[in-house]
Amino acid sequence: MVSEERDSEIMARLQKGVIEFDEDLVREASHEALEEGVDAYHAIMDGLAAGMDVVGELFSSKEYFVPEVLMCADALNVGSDILRPHVVRGEKSRVVGEVVIGTVEGDVHDIGKNLVKMMFEIAGFTVHDLGRDVPLDQFVEEQTRTDSDIVCLSAMMTTTMLGMKTAIEKLKAKNPDVKIMIGGAPVSAEIAAKWGADGYAPDAPNALQEALNMIKGLRELESQG
Amino acid sequence: MVSGRLNSRERVLGLFQGQEIDPIPVFSGMGNVTVHGLEEHGWRFPEIHLDGYKMATAAASTPRLFGFDCAVVPFDMGVEAEALGCEVNYYAHHTDILYPTISGKLADKVEDLNVRVPEDLGGAGRVPVVTEAIRLLKEDLGDEVAIGAWVLGPFTLGGQIVDLDDLLKMSFKKPDLVNSVLEDLDRVLVALAGIYKEAGADYLTVREMGATGDVISPRLFGSLIRPHLERVLASIESPKILHICGDTNAIVEQMAQCGADAISVDQKNELAASRAKIGPDAIILGNLDPYGVLVEGRPEDVERSVREIIASGADAIWPGCDIWPTVPAENMEMLMTAARKFGGGR
Numbered sequence: 001m002v003s004e005e006r007d008s009e010i011m012a013r014l015q016k017g018v019i020e021f022d023e024d025l026v027r028e029a030s031h032e033a034l035e036e037g038v039d040a041y042h043a044i045m046d047g048l049a050a051g052m053d054v055v056g057e058l059f060s061s062k063e064y065f066v067p068e069v070l071m072c073a074d075a076l077n078v079g080s081d082i083l084r085p086h087v088v089r090g091e092k093s094r095v096v097g098e099v100v101i102g103t104v105e106g107d108v109h110d111i112g113k114n115l116v117k118m119m120f121e122i123a124g125f126t127v128h129d130l131g132r133d134v135p136l137d138q139f140v141e142e143q144t145r146t147d148s149d150i151v152c153l154s155a156m157m158t159t160t161m162l163g164m165k166t167a168i169e170k171l172k173a174k175n176p177d178v179k180i181m182i183g184g185a186p187v188s189a190e191i192a193a194k195w196g197a198d199g200y201a202p203d204a205p206n207a208l209q210e211a212l213n214m215i216k217g218l219r220e221l222e223s224q225g
Numbered sequence: 226m227v228s229g230r231l232n233s234r235e236r237v238l239g240l241f242q243g244q245e246i247d248p249i250p251v252f253s254g255m256g257n258v259t260v261h262g263l264e265e266h267g268w269r270f271p272e273i274h275l276d277g278y279k280m281a282t283a284a285a286s287t288p289r290l291f292g293f294d295c296a297v298v299p300f301d302m303g304v305e306a307e308a309l310g311c312e313v314n315y316y317a318h319h320t321d322i323l324y325p326t327i328s329g330k331l332a333d334k335v336e337d338l339n340v341r342v343p344e345d346l347g348g349a350g351r352v353p354v355v356t357e358a359i360r361l362l363k364e365d366l367g368d369e370v371a372i373g374a375w376v377l378g379p380f381t382l383g384g385q386i387v388d389l390d391d392l393l394k395m396s397f398k399k400p401d402l403v404n405s406v407l408e409d410l411d412r413v414l415v416a417l418a419g420i421y422k423e424a425g426a427d428y429l430t431v432r433e434m435g436a437t438g439d440v441i442s443p444r445l446f447g448s449l450i451r452p453h454l455e456r457v458l459a460s461i462e463s464p465k466i467l468h469i470c471g472d473t474n475a476i477v478e479q480m481a482q483c484g485a486d487a488i489s490v491d492q493k494n495e496l497a498a499s500r501a502k503i504g505p506d507a508i509i510l511g512n513l514d515p516y517g518v519l520v521e522g523r524p525e526d527v528e529r530s531v532r533e534i535i536a537s538g539a540d541a542i543w544p545g546c547d548i549w550p551t552v553p554a555e556n557m558e559m560l561m562t563a564a565r566k567f568g569g570g571r
């Protein structure tokens with residue numbers, strides 16, 4: 001066991017490593033954590049993921065841009081690869097939920113989609129990324145194959161956005177219980193509601209929050225039923 | 226002051242020669258084909274990217290139907306990447322308006338990228354299609370209407386040929402590697418611009434939308450993107466325009482210093498503030514919202530937008546990106562009417 005003081009020192013180093021996209025620092029601090037008996041799950045959540053929260057704020061305030069965020073995510077993954085195998089079994093099965101994500105057919109804008117995907121992975125979701133320019137039927141197939149809780153559709157053009165409406169209809173016809181979240185610059189909460197999506201978010205941090213709310217709703221339903 | 230008797234071509238070229246044009250031109254450096262032009266021939270969108278005659282005819286339809294001051298080719302962002310060996314999806318069997326996309330990149334990782342510049346760039350991929358279209362446009366409309374062509378900026382082209390996320394990260398981690406890739410692309414783009422000018426393009430636009438303020442910081446723009454834009458622009462014959470869409474508010478001054486004759490911005494730019502930053506003499510083109518206003522707005526919205534753009538000190542009414550083809554005819558008509566009515570030069 002480490003002292004409280006040493007514990008917060010290690011958490012601070014993990015956070016700093018993520019925020020400053022310093023992969024070496026993250027690697028070092030992750031090994032220290034393991035050697036000194038720090039709980040791996042605690043190190044992931046309160047070290048790495050906590051650092052990523054700060055990164056999200058820096059992105060919102062335009063101090064960080066897309067490349068910086070992508071590099072922070074790489075640094076986080078270095079730590080998570082080291083720490084995750086040591087997470088105690090009970091905690092490991094704490095997969096938050098499963099998500100299918102992709103940019104819809106005819107649209108190659110995937111920078112925003114990739115940021116959303118990254119937030120989900122960090123929060124412990126299993127993410128099935130279909131990439132960009134994804135034929136609408138493929139969302140249905142992948143959801144059926146993986147039995148994912150949530151499907152996320154991204155579009156950056158007003159025209160390709162229309163494909164989301166069809167995708168929502170197809171997904172709901174196949175599996176009425178699946179939760180659908182849509183986003184991308186031309187999308188709004190009104191459009192999402194009108195087309196029967198279950199959620200919308202203007203940016204990646206809010207997308208995660210929205211997904212967590214959806215999962216909570218789903219789990220409550222399951223425990224009742 | 227040059228009066229309203231100018232034809233479209235004189236109006237556009239006069240602007241670049243520093244004349245005061247009244248009313249100011251209504252033109253674009255990017256695609257402006259409309260479904261109205263396609264309908265006349267019964268052509269579908271995918272067809273016009275692959276045939277010089279169809280490309281020229283489609284491009285000519287906007288000045289012909291609406292009195293727009295220019296005709297511009299090409300329409301999609303795949304031409305350069307295809308000439309370098311990438312695969313392009315034209316969505317040949319789709320009836321909707323889907324823009325061609327790169328379906329096969331040269332590499333996933335910048336490290337694995339090996340850009341081979343074709344010896345005969347003028348004969349590579351669809352370059353001959355675009356040059357034929359420029360030649361035809363020049364022959365048919367060249368005396369009355371300005372003929373425009375565009376190339377991607379080096380960084381945006383980089384994002385077409387290699388995984389963009391990797392390019393963005395390597396821009397920090399291995400700037401030397403990225404710089405050497407961009408240098409190769411600079412040469413390709415300068416050569417291509419030369420080919421288009423020689424075919425008869427009156428002006429050339431460099432579209433560096435991949436380096437927008439929504440994606441990269443002003444600092445990275447200055448250290449990595451700008452030197453390449455300066456190089457490319459220095460080697461392109463005038464008139465030449467630098468276009469970046471998205472949030473350009475923090476980089477307009479840098480844009481104005483890249484060596485273009487004019488800069489172009491979209492609706493996310495606060496035009497009046499930008500004018501104040503870059504001074505009265507720099508030419509700034511913008512910033513009509515090509516979808517939100519032109520496609521989804523009513524004619525009144527188009528009119529209001531034109532008046533606002535003029536009031537904020539733009540030198541031309543110019544859409545912030547490609548005009549989306551499904552634009553209603555009455556909005557195009559209002560665009561022209563309002564611009565001619567209110568567009569007294571500054």
Ligand code: B12
Pocket residue numbers: 066106107108109110111112113115116152153154155156157158159181182183184185186200201202203204205207256300301302323324325326381384389434435437439440470471472491492515516545546547549
């Ligand atoms: C970069 C860019 C490109 C790059 C894309 C590279 C890539 N791999 O992504 C390239 C150069 C390839 C490109 C191509 C084209 N582009 Co473009 N592009 C842009 C640009 C400048 C920035 C987009 C971006 O990445 N923003 C940054 C990210 C971080 O923001 P974001 O995507 O909005 O994502 C955030 C949120 O929306 C949200 N979010 C995103 N997805 C999801 C999903 C869910 C479920 C949720 C909850 C939230 C969410 O979270 C994200 C992070 O916080 C925009 C202009 C602009 N500023 O918006 C034009 C823009 C999108 N492009 C446009 C056009 C027209 C094109 C082309 C058609 C041009 C052409 N002639 O070919 C082609 C499209 C080809 C095709 N068929 O797809 C137009 C679209 C107009 C329209 N009809 O609506 C725009 C709006 C430019 C304009 N001013 O008009 N483009």
